[in-house]
Every structure is written in structure tokens, then in C-alpha cells.
Amino acid sequence: MLKLKPQFVSKNFPLSPRIKSETQKFLRLIKKSRSFLISSTLTSDGDSIGAQLALAALIRAVKKGSRYSIRIVNQSEVPERYQFLHGHEEIYSWAQWTQKAEKITFDLGIVCDGGIERTGAVAGLFETIDHKVLVDHHALGSELKYSSRILDLTSSSSCELVYHIFDLARIKISRAVAEALYIGMVFDTGFFKHSLTTSRTHLVAAKLIETGIDFSKISDRAILDRTWKAQLLLKALMAHMEARNNAKLISSYWTLADFESIQSRDGDQEGMINQLYFTDSAEVVVLFVERENDVKVSFRSKGKINVAEFARHLNPQGGGHVRAAGCTLPGLLTDVMSRVLDELSALIQ
Numbered sequence: 052m053l054k055l056k057p058q059f060v061s062k063n064f065p066l067s068p069r070i071k072s073e074t075q076k077f078l079r080l081i082k083k084s085r086s087f088l089i090s091s092t093l094t095s096d097g098d099s100i101g102a103q104l105a106l107a108a109l110i111r112a113v114k115k116g117s118r119y120s121i122r123i124v125n126q127s128e129v130p131e132r133y134q135f136l137h138g139h140e141e142i143y144s145w146a147q148w149t150q151k152a153e154k155i156t157f158d159l160g161i162v163c164d165g166g167i168e169r170t171g172a173v174a175g176l177f178e179t180i181d182h183k184v185l186v187d188h189h190a191l192g193s194e195l196k197y198s199s200r201i202l203d204l205t206s207s208s209s210c211e212l213v214y215h216i217f218d219l220a221r222i223k224i225s226r227a228v229a230e231a232l233y234i235g236m237v238f239d240t241g242f243f244k245h246s247l248t249t250s251r252t253h254l255v256a257a258k259l260i261e262t263g264i265d266f267s268k269i270s271d272r273a274i275l276d277r278t279w280k281a282q283l284l285l286k287a288l289m290a291h292m293e294a295r296n297n298a299k300l301i302s303s304y305w306t307l308a309d310f311e312s313i314q315s316r317d318g319d320q321e322g323m324i325n326q327l328y329f330t331d332s333a334e335v336v337v338l339f340v341e342r343e344n345d346v347k348v349s350f351r352s353k354g355k356i357n358v359a360e361f362a363r364h365l366n367p368q369g370g371g372h373v374r375a376a377g378c379t380l381p382g383l384l385t386d387v388m389s390r391v392l393d394e395l396s397a398l399i400q
């Protein structure tokens with residue numbers, strides 16, 4: 052196989068001095084600490100899971116030979132589609148964590164792919180930790196204070212950024228870590244298509260492929276394959292699809308009754324908003340998900356409308372990227388839908 056020179060990526064795409072010094076701070080903190088907490092966003096996705104598993108491997112490499120413990124705790128369970136990644140069984144959902152009732156004092160709390168504000172119940176665990184680290188690529192990410200803030204808005208994914216941490220620390224990337232990082236990158240870039248995909252992204256992917264991963268098989272397994280129940284969810288999504296503004300605004304929704312009758316699982320909805328996005332005339336698409344106490348709203352934009360800003364305008368705790376963002380809103384599904392669609396419709400005109 053064609054091999055790129057070691058450190059090829061960092062030579063061509065050096066980290067900015069600020070991100071480099073924040074990363075060095077992070078590596079020093081890992082050396083000093085013995086007990087680690089890693090968490091990520093409320094809803095686990097390919098990027099958040101991949102980055103967490105890779106960060107855990109990074110800590111193990113740095114701490115090799117010394118005593119330490121790592122706990123990865125997320126609000127939600129690892130979606131089934133990622134349950135082949137090495138180490139996934141070490142990730143606790145909040146329910147599993149509270150059941151375990153382990154008394155543990157963490158020295159270092161690491162949050163990736165979103166700030167502590169977005170970790171749900173896990174946020175409480177961070178309160179008593181002295182040193183916190185953010186590894187993220189989201190604009191409008193987190194307003195909290197961190198001992199090290201590794202925030203790179205030019206990264207396609209948290210996983211791409213985590214690759215650079217390995218590179219800077221000169222830690223060899225194993226095949227298992229390469230699989231986790233590759234899945235995160237494929238997930239966040241939509242198979243290297245979204246706007247944050249750069250030549251650097253491809254070079255990082257090339258380095259990961261060099262470890263011998265079966266990228267074709269794992270990306271089908273993690274991203275494209277659907278369970279039959281997920282296909283039924285997609286069927287409902289297509290059935291509920293509506294267009295406004297000459298099909299520049301496309302929307303759809305799922306009700307609690309849909310979930311009840313289909314009996315789908317958490318990860319089944321993942322990526323389905325893309326089916327709305329693939330409408331040629333669409334400028335912005337919205338997916339509404341009815342939940343017990345609120346409505347989850349996800350946006351994708353082709354660029355004219357900054358949906359991160361729009362999501363923040365609806366709920367200050369919302370956010371994301373210019374082209375992909377989301378928020379939660381209180382109220383009845385029908386009310387939330389008409390309010391959001393009216394506002395967006397006016398924006399498009």
C-alpha cells in the first residue's frame with residue numbers, strides 16, 4: 052500500500068499556535084491526573100462516540116505503566132450501529148451509571164463534540180471536577196470555563212481534531228482507534244461531502260486507512276445500513292413530508308405515536324433528515340420530533356440561511372453549525388411546527 056510519510060499531515064497542516072498550546076496543556080493534564088471522566092452530547096452519534104473512544108485510547112497510551120481509571124458516561128446508550136467499535140462496551144449510559152452507583156472522584160473531566168451544557172444529566176458529574184477539557188469543532192460551542200479548550204472550527208469533525216492530538220503527542224494510531232476516528236469523520240462529513248470537508252480531512256482519512264481498516268465495510272455497518280424498523284421510520288418521514296416556499300423549505304415530523312407503533316430504537320432516526328435535504332429545490336429543511344415534554348427540531352441548510360443562528364434564536368441552548376443545527380422547544384408539536392415553519396418561511400422570502 053502507498054504510505055504517506057509519518058507526521059505528513061501535521062507538516063502540511065500544522066495546528067494553529069493556540070490550538071497547539073491548548074493541546075499541550077491537555078496532554079500535561081492527562082499526565083498529572085489519575086481519574087478521568089469522558090462525556091459527550093445528549094444524543095450519541097458517530098462523531099461523539101468515535102472521539103470518546105479515541106480519547107480513552109489516547110489517555111491509556113499516555114498513562115501506560117501508571118495507575119489510572121477512565122469512565123466514559125453519556126446520557127444515552129451507544130446506538131446499536133456503533134456497537135462494533137472497540138471499547139464501546141465500556142461506555143455507560145446515564146441509567147447504567149446511576150445503577151452502578153460508583154463513588155469516584157474525577158481529576159480530569161473531558162467533554163467532546165459539544166460543551167458540558169450539552170451532556171444532559173452527566174453535566175452534574177463535572178461540577179466537582181477541578182480541571183475540565185473541551186475538544187470540539189462547533190461554533191457557539193460552550194460558554195463554560197475549561198482548563199484546556201481545544202476548539203477548532205475548521206475541523207470537519209471532533210474525530211479529525213482528535214487525530215491531531217494523537218499526532219502532536221506522537222502516539223501511534225491503532226487499527227481500533229482508526230476505525231473509531233474514521234466513522235466519526237464519515238458521519239460528520241456525510242462521506243466527505245459536507246462543506247467542512249477539506250484536503251486535510253482527506254489526508255487524515257488516508258492516514259487512518261493506512262492502518263488497514265476495512266473502511267467500506269465499517270462505514271456501511273455504521274452509517275448506511277438500517278434496521279427494518281428504521282426503514283419504517285423513514286417511510287413515516289416521507290409520508291409526513293411537506294413543502295413551502297416553492298419547495299425551498301421542506302419539513303417533516305415524527306409523533307410519539309409513530310415511535311410507539313414502530314417501536315424503533317434511539318439510533319434509528321440518525322441521518323434521516325438527509326432524505327429531506329436531497330430535494331433539489333430545498334434551501335433549508337426541518338425535522339420535528341415529538342417527545343414526552345418537548346419537541347426536538349433539527350435543521351439542515353444549503354448555506355443561504357445560517358441555521359445555527361436560527362436555532363439559537365429559537366432557544367439560546369440550541370446551536371450547531373451554519374448548515375446543520377438543532378434545538379429543543381417546549382409546547383405541542385403542531386404549535387411548534389407552525390411557529391418555526393412560519394418564521395423560516397418569512398426568512399426565505
Ligand SMILES: [Mn+2]
Nearest residue numbers: 098164208209
Ligand atoms: Mn461533530
